[in-house]
Amino acid sequence: MHSDPLSAQFAALADPTRRAILARLSEGETSVNDLAAPFAMSLPAISRHLKVLENAGLVSRSRTAQWRPARLEPLAMKDMADWIDRYRHFWESSFDRLDAYLKHIQSGNDDGSRH
Secondary structure, eight states: OOSSHHHHHHHHTTSHHHHHHHHHHTTOOBOHHHHHTTSSSOHHHHHHHHHHHHHTTSEEEOOBTTBOOEEEOHHHHHHHHHHHHTTHHHHHHHHHHHHHHHHHHHTTOOOSOOO
């Protein structure tokens, strides 16, 4: 078990089936039966994936009579996006430096030294 929400969220996203479930839930809430339809797995297997997503705070489920719809929890996704966004400056500046270096090489001005 993960001690912090962000670790649990990223661990939940490590599985492609769970990512596909989240993609489907981004279209709106739905039942386990509807979620299971495109997968070659049992309803209990889909329910286990949903439980992992629910424990990570990425999905919530409610009960309306016999129907237990699942829905995406956008605030948890925003927390993950905010964490990733902190590193955007690093990526962008690294790519800018690489772009400048490649342009320098392509212009024939490479003197063999490292920049």
